[in-house]
Amino acid sequence: MPSDSRIRVLQFLVSSVRSGAEEVALDLVRGLDRERFRNYLVCPAPLLESFGQDWRAGDAQAFALTLESPFQWTAARRFMSYLRSEKIDVVHAHMIRAAAVAVPLARLAGVPVVVHTCHGREAWRKKWLSRQYWYDRRITDWSHSTIAVSQSTRDFLVKEKKLDSSKVVVIRNGRHLNGFVADPTRREALRQEQGIRPDDLVVGVFGRLEEQKGHRHLIEALPKVLEKVPALHVLFAGDGSLRGKLEASVRSLCLGRCVHFLGYRQDWMNWMDASDLIALPSLYEGMPLVPIEAAAMGKPVIATAVDGTCEVVVDGETGVLVPPAQPGALAGALVMLLEDPERQKALGIAAERRAREHFSLERQLQETARLYERLLKEKQPQGLGRNLAAA
Secondary structure (H helix, E strand, C coil), rough: CCCCCEEEEEEECCCCCCHHHHHHHHHHHHHHCCCEEEEEECCHHHHHHHHHCCCCCCEEEEECCCCCCCCHHHHHHHHHHHHHHHCEEEEEEEEEHHHHHCCCCHHHCCCEEEEEEEEECCCCCCCCCCHHHHHHHHHHHHCCCEHHHHHHHHHHHHHHCCCCCCHHHCCCEEEHHHHHCHHHHHHHHHHHHHHCCCCCCCEEEEEEHHHHHHHHHHHHHHHHHHCCCCCCCEEEEECEEEEEEEEHHHCCCCCCEEEEECCCCHHHHHHHHHCCHHHHHHHHCCCCCHHHHHHHCCCCCCEEECCCCHHHCCCCCCCEEECCCCCCCHHHHHHHHHHHHHHHHHHHHHHHHHHHHHHEHHHHHHHHHHHHHHHHHHHHCCCCCCCCCCC
């Protein structure tokens, strides 16, 4: 039985949409060793609803709370009261908007250790003042550690945001690789559902329909691809604010026959299995989960050479990298790989092997757990209330 001396860790999110950073937090809630940690999740009610039963693991607790600013006094007091009543040892905020709220409030509440994760660049910060990153440096000062999900993210934090490099650690994202299992019968059933014939070729695209993910550049590339590969279908699994515009672009280019908008799918893994290869045309990424997941299923990936993507996809060895926002280069790579099934297979095999060596969820969980325990041990001389028997 777990002991009461377990470290109490709370994951904090402000987004209402389930995406990459939210999946990372969810994996920590349900994956950290229950003999050493008791896990908590605080996030808005719509996100908690989208998680469904996924967050429930052991005696994990969830608290639905919309708190987007430390100056939302009522919600802020509820949050601080919850931290004190549950005797939280570690607050872990995900992304700068969450950190801007959770870090100062957790420090005021007397939480022994406060950390936050940067999941990549923030393209929404376009104004000059917001790009001076003054507040980011204050958040880092108030945090005990900042986690970067890739080396490129760490470089961004240290070189561009000018954060204290001694506080920034790299813990690369991982996935539960054994959960990705191919099923030929299911694959054919899903393809038939979309009117895809057995010999047709399928490119899967997984991610929010937002500017960051670069869907429009893929759509612009498709007419050239169809000239060479007419029996092609493209599956967009995900939803977002650009869906209407993207659907209009598909209609204007007369691509309705081959482009399928699936919306947000909880069974996205099955649709990845139904694809022949995966495309990730993003304009920027921290450490994307999609190419790790694709690799676990032995699927080759064509991706843009941006940020942490280059740490997952090795060009010519586990996939193909192209420059971002260049439909011509993307079209050429798609045609090259779609017309070469043997190379698809070889890249997929190499990608799966590399994913298992470098991107397992077990490795990510172990590194995160060690960070929590190290930071708590460093706080012990200042009077940590419970012992760290498991550390």
